[in-house]
Amino acid sequence: ILNVEQSPQSLHVQEGDSTNFTCSFPSSNFYALHWYRWETAKSPEALFVMTLNGDEKKKGRISATLNTKEGYSYLYIKGSQPEDSATYLCAGKDDKIIFGKGTRLHILP
Amino acid sequence: ETGVTQTPRHLVMGMTNKKSLKCEQHLGHNAMYWYKQSAKKPLELMFVYNFKEQTENNSVPSRFSPECPNSSHLFLHLHTLQPEDSALYLCASSPEGGAETLDLNTEAFFGQGTRLTVV
Numbered sequence: 001i002l003n004v005e006q007s008p009q010s011l012h013v014q015e016g017d018s019t020n021f022t023c024s025f026p027s028s029n030f031y032a033l034h035w036y037r038w039e040t041a042k043s044p045e046a047l048f049v050m051t052l053n054g055d056e057k058k059k060g061r062i063s064a065t066l067n068t069k070e071g072y073s074y075l076y077i078k079g080s081q082p083e084d085s086a087t088y089l090c091a092g093k094d095d096k097i098i099f100g101k102g103t104r105l106h107i108l109p
Numbered sequence: 110e111t112g113v114t115q116t117p118r119h120l121v122m123g124m125t126n127k128k129s130l131k132c133e134q135h136l137g138h139n140a141m142y143w144y145k146q147s148a149k150k151p152l153e154l155m156f157v158y159n160f161k162e163q164t165e166n167n168s169v170p171s172r173f174s175p176e177c178p179n180s181s182h183l184f185l186h187l188h189t190l191q192p193e194d195s196a197l198y199l200c201a202s203s204p205e206g207g208a209e210t211l212d213l214n215t216e217a218f219f220g221q222g223t224r225l226t227v228v
Contacts, residue, residue, distance in 0.1 A: 089152070091217075097201075101150065
């Protein structure tokens with residue numbers, strides 16, 4: 001069974017600062033890794049889907065890297081803005097999608 | 110708007126009631142999921158349907174009964190729930206069909222969830 005861990009659980013970041021957080025997963029039986037952003041009162045929305053070791057994806061100020069051999073992915077946010085406040089979910093996928101507990105990001109004005 | 114709609118958004122029910130949650134997707138997806146999120150826990154997969162066939166029941170108590178009449182609609186029938194079943198129930202869909210056509214590059218699309226309170 002795929003077990004996905006995220007850290008930290010919660011994070012406070014000053015507006016304008018950059019930050020990153022981690023998702024770890026068993027490196028065996030790995031198929032794909034997903035990152036989702038979940039804003040309060042909204043649906044989780046996919047940010048990235050990553051499948052290849054060494055993958056690096058970018059969307060605006062947000063980027064992610066993947067290391068399937070050691071079983072981790074990092075999500076980076078450059079120059080944090082208030083609208084980045086959300087819970088960031090990592091999900092591993094073998095034959096179904098399994099989620100971590102998420103990292104709750106608070107951007108301080 | 111993700112293309113996945115859940116109703117109702119909020120539901121309060123007594124332990125002896127019977128109610129149903131509804132999920133509808135207009136994305137042409139073949140797979141639909143029910144997830145549960147309790148306080149301070151990760152999203153927990155409950156049920157998976159592929160091509161209207163249930164492919165996963167993740168040890169969910171029988172007081173939760175899913176139904177998938179077609180690939181666009183998914184229901185979760187609730188009967189004699191307990192207070193600890195109070196949670197956010199999320200529906201999701203993705204393009205997957207059978208295992209032979211599993212597409213690893215596709216994400217899940219979520220509804221906004223039903224906040225269920227059992228009293």
